[in-house]
Amino acid sequence: MKKADIETPAVLIDADRLERNIRLMAEAAQRMGVALRPHFKTHKTIEIARMQLAAGAVGITCAKTTEAEVLIEAGVTDVFIANEVVGPAKVARLRELARRATTSVGIDDLAQAEPLAEAFAREGRPLAVLIEVDTGLGRCGLPPGQPVLALAEQVVRLRGLQLRGIFTHEGHVHRARTKAELEAMALAAGRAMVETAQLVRGHRLPCDVVSVGTTPAALITPTVPAVTEARPGSYVFYDRCHLRTWSATEEDLALTVLATVISRPARERVVVDAGTKVLSADHAGTRFDTFGLIRSHPDWRLAQANEEHGILAVPAGAEVAIGDRVELFPNHNCAVMNLADEVQVVRGEEVVARWRVAARGASR
Amino acid sequence: MKKADIETPAVLIDADRLERNIRLMAEAAQRMGVALRPHFKTHKTIEIARMQLAAGAVGITCAKTTEAEVLIEAGVTDVFIANEVVGPAKVARLRELARRATTSVGIDDLAQAEPLAEAFAREGRPLAVLIEVDTGLGRCGLPPGQPVLALAEQVVRLRGLQLRGIFTHEGHVHRARTKAELEAMALAAGRAMVETAQLVRGHRLPCDVVSVGTTPAALITPTVPAVTEARPGSYVFYDRCHLRTWSATEEDLALTVLATVISRPARERVVVDAGTKVLSADHAGTRFDTFGLIRSHPDWRLAQANEEHGILAVPAGAEVAIGDRVELFPNHNCAVMNLADEVQVVRGEEVVARWRVAARGASR
Numbered sequence: 001m002k003k004a005d006i007e008t009p010a011v012l013i014d015a016d017r018l019e020r021n022i023r024l025m026a027e028a029a030q031r032m033g034v035a036l037r038p039h040f041k042t043h044k045t046i047e048i049a050r051m052q053l054a055a056g057a058v059g060i061t062c063a064k065t066t067e068a069e070v071l072i073e074a075g076v077t078d079v080f081i082a083n084e085v086v087g088p089a090k091v092a093r094l095r096e097l098a099r100r101a102t103t104s105v106g107i108d109d110l111a112q113a114e115p116l117a118e119a120f121a122r123e124g125r126p127l128a129v130l131i132e133v134d135t136g137l138g139r140c141g142l143p144p145g146q147p148v149l150a151l152a153e154q155v156v157r158l159r160g161l162q163l164r165g166i167f168t169h170e171g172h173v174h175r176a177r178t179k180a181e182l183e184a185m186a187l188a189a190g191r192a193m194v195e196t197a198q199l200v201r202g203h204r205l206p207c208d209v210v211s212v213g214t215t216p217a218a219l220i221t222p223t224v225p226a227v228t229e230a231r232p233g234s235y236v237f238y239d240r241c242h243l244r245t246w247s248a249t250e251e252d253l254a255l256t257v258l259a260t261v262i263s264r265p266a267r268e269r270v271v272v273d274a275g276t277k278v279l280s281a282d283h284a285g286t287r288f289d290t291f292g293l294i295r296s297h298p299d300w301r302l303a304q305a306n307e308e309h310g311i312l313a314v315p316a317g318a319e320v321a322i323g324d325r326v327e328l329f330p331n332h333n334c335a336v337m338n339l340a341d342e343v344q345v346v347r348g349e350e351v352v353a354r355w356r357v358a359a360r361g362a363s364r
Numbered sequence: 365m366k367k368a369d370i371e372t373p374a375v376l377i378d379a380d381r382l383e384r385n386i387r388l389m390a391e392a393a394q395r396m397g398v399a400l401r402p403h404f405k406t407h408k409t410i411e412i413a414r415m416q417l418a419a420g421a422v423g424i425t426c427a428k429t430t431e432a433e434v435l436i437e438a439g440v441t442d443v444f445i446a447n448e449v450v451g452p453a454k455v456a457r458l459r460e461l462a463r464r465a466t467t468s469v470g471i472d473d474l475a476q477a478e479p480l481a482e483a484f485a486r487e488g489r490p491l492a493v494l495i496e497v498d499t500g501l502g503r504c505g506l507p508p509g510q511p512v513l514a515l516a517e518q519v520v521r522l523r524g525l526q527l528r529g530i531f532t533h534e535g536h537v538h539r540a541r542t543k544a545e546l547e548a549m550a551l552a553a554g555r556a557m558v559e560t561a562q563l564v565r566g567h568r569l570p571c572d573v574v575s576v577g578t579t580p581a582a583l584i585t586p587t588v589p590a591v592t593e594a595r596p597g598s599y600v601f602y603d604r605c606h607l608r609t610w611s612a613t614e615e616d617l618a619l620t621v622l623a624t625v626i627s628r629p630a631r632e633r634v635v636v637d638a639g640t641k642v643l644s645a646d647h648a649g650t651r652f653d654t655f656g657l658i659r660s661h662p663d664w665r666l667a668q669a670n671e672e673h674g675i676l677a678v679p680a681g682a683e684v685a686i687g688d689r690v691e692l693f694p695n696h697n698c699a700v701m702n703l704a705d706e707v708q709v710v711r712g713e714e715v716v717a718r719w720r721v722a723a724r725g726a727s728r
Contacts, residue, residue: 007453009727041671063672083672084626086637086687089371108627111686139673140627140635171670262448263472263504271504273450276646277702277727285650306535307405307698308427308447308727309503322475323450334671338641338703341725361705363373363641363672 001351003344008260008325009274011336011343015352017254018048018236018345025218025235026055032230034222037061037080039213039233042334044359045343046074048236059102061213061231065093066362068103074358078102082167082213082231084112084132084140090364091119094127104128104164108141110154113161120160128164129155130209133196135189136172144192145199152205165209166200167231168193173217174287179246186217190224197226216245239333240293241283255336255343256295256327259310267316270300272326275308279328280335288331295327302328365715367708372624372689373638375700375707379716381618382412382600382709389582389599390419396594398586401425401444403577403597406698408723409707410438412600423466425577425595429457430726432467438722442466446531446577446595448476448496448504454728455483458491468492468528472505474518477525484524492528493519494573497560499553500536508556509563516569529573530564531595532557537581538651543610550581554588561590580609603697604657605647619700619707620659620691623674631680634664636690639672643692644699652695659691666692 003012029036038052040062049060049071059078060071068079078101085094085105094116097103107113107129120127131148134141142148148166155163170189176182193210200207212221213231215238222230234241237255238248259274276291284291284305291305294312304311310328314320330336337343337357345353367376393400402416404426413424413435423442424435432443442465449458449469458480461467471477471493484491495512498505506512512530519527534553540546557574564571576585577595579602586594598605601619602612623638640655648655648669655669658676668675674692678684694700701707701721709717 007728008451084635084686086626087372087624108629109686112626134629138633139668139670139675140629142629260451262450262476265472265498265504265506269502271448274727276644276699277725280640281644281646281648281699282640283645286648304503306503307702311503322448322473335640335645338671339725361641361703363638364371 003346003349003351006258006344006351008258009278010258011278011340012256012258012327013237013343013345014254015345015347017252019051021236021238021252021254022051022055025232026057028219029222029230030056032222034227035229037211037229037231039082039231040067040071040359042233042337043236044337044357044362045355046358047355049074049076061233064363065090065097066364067359068097069093070359070362072097072101076101081105082169084108085116086112091115095119095123098123098127104130106130106132106167107155108132108151110151113155113158117158117160123160126160126162128162130165130167130211133166133168133193135168135170135192136185137169138172141168144196148196149199149203152200153203156205163206165207165211166193166196167209167211169214170212170217170221171214173214174241174245176245182216182245183220186220187224190221190227194224194226215242216247234333237333240288240329240331253329255330255333257330257336259326259328261320261322261324261326264320264322268314270312270314270320272310272312273308274310274328275305277307278336278339279305279310279330280332280339281305282332282335284331292331293329295329297326367710367713367715370622370708370715372622373642374622375642375704376620376622376691377601377707377709378618379709379711381616385600385602385616385618386415386419389596390421392583393586393594394420396586398591399593401575401593401595403446403595404431404435404723406597406701407600408701408721408726409719410722411719413438413440425597428727429454429461430728431723432461433457434723434726436461436465440465445469446533448472449480450476455479459483459487462487462491468494470494470496470531471519472496474515477519477522481522481524487524490524490526492526494529494531494575497530497532497557499532499534499556500549501533502536505532508560512560513563513567516564517567520569527570529571529575530557530560531573531575533578534576534581534585535578537578538605538609540609546580546609547584550584551588554585554591558588558590579606580611582611598697601697604652604693604695617693619694619697621694621700623690623692625684625686625688625690628684628686632678634676634678634684636674636676637672638674638692639669641671642700642703643669643674643694644696644703645669646696646699648695656695657693659693661690
């Protein structure tokens, strides 16, 4: 099949760019001397996880137990759930998963650790846990240093758990206003992690893993000596967020949404058949003032989107007609993949594969 | 099963509220003397479409051919695609659909009408079309009056099409700053539609249907004499958008997202396991400054959301612990349903049904 035959709206993956992005990040991790454990959240696709493992990734990161189920069902043997796992249904899921593959999870409070410990005390081997550290994002995680040590001291007393180390998601680097500021934020996060690990180890507690991860800082934070692992996710496709964080150029963007012009009700207004049901509304009105960029048309604006409509503001003289096709670069590809049942993989003008987004909607 | 046993995150539908919302809108349409053709886009669920038809709806509205396929496959006999349908794959879908059920579509340009006419000239009966009128939204559609007449004159010459009337989505009423302004906008839209229909009929062209629709104006626009049909969609659940457009109170909101507290990293910060993968990011940063409301906690704020995390700003003394559950009212329920594979239907504390969101992701 040709790209021209794809029914719209459709999510396209540029195979050449995807392969290059995976290769370059694997090489960078090797150069920096850290293990690469890429995050599943961006692509949610088994085929891409396998490409990452083939390029040298030590395992896959995900955020939810249902994502881990998809990965382990597909044969992935080492999965880290970089998130707190709470509730009896999820503890039961985890127990099943840990019987089938090397499984580890995040904690930031004894209230998550104790039910896990109780469940895993009855299993043959303990559950591996990593303490989440908040290096500036302001989401989950303990402040670096003493609070982490205090939890580590409690965790090592719980028979069902094995403390493997600490992890952070330094996603606050997205807020940097300059490249220098981003670098400073990433390095500060890495140093806080290493100092915290040294504090924990100084008290004769285990802390083998010092794991960091976010694509805009993926070539920076892991350069701090004694960081052991990197968990970037978005680098497989990159997106508009990475153009503004100095971590990608348009030539790196591997995902587009293909859309058809369905109406041109005014000279300066063009409506396409891809709206927020395909693009998501992520970052529109916050990080960005539009719903995405338009490939090959830097002077057109994806000014508005409703569920089924993308509304482009174009110059009055723009040559574009009903039936024409446009390719859009979304604001946030993780959200786009969570809306897509499948993607079309293209190489030039050829469709070379269709991949199912196996973990779309896996949020439990 | 009890509500307390539902694994989170989950989308809950309050059965009592849903039934009441459906009944009240059906009664209102009857009182206003218009046919009710509710929009599928909000619920995407066969069970709810059947409830609407049982309450007197004349048919169902949707936006895409793949939604129409789901409806017609489920036995719905009259479907209006209130949108422009462009491209050979979609024309082929439409031809199949029109063989199985009464199907009509929107147009606003001869460039959409001609390929449809060509395809349907070879069918046993013509395809019913309605001309879309832009009464202020600024999306698709022709301006009221003369431009609609001009297109109508061209359409009636096309053998494969049957001109049934005109339709508008007066969604611009969401921009009203006062209830009086909203009423004036809705009535103006209704009058523009009726005047346009009179103009078309005055030229001896058919215009049986004068169709309007948007939930905030659902009790207003159809009161303009000679409007024949109403197409509200969101009224089945209402959402936060309808609280600010004077069309619902919190007691009408029939959809919530059930979430579990997974972390309380600071006294004033609580993190739940529902983020934008469940809630969507719709209207956050544009129409609203947060990602939703929190049921029973008007002083808590759903200040931030990432894919898997909802971050609540709470008073430092708030009594809330890891493992507690909260119910969230999303900004935009149509987007929530497009992310959910199924919903849990609850009556009080009982789960009375699980419904599949049959048309989730149907965007072609």
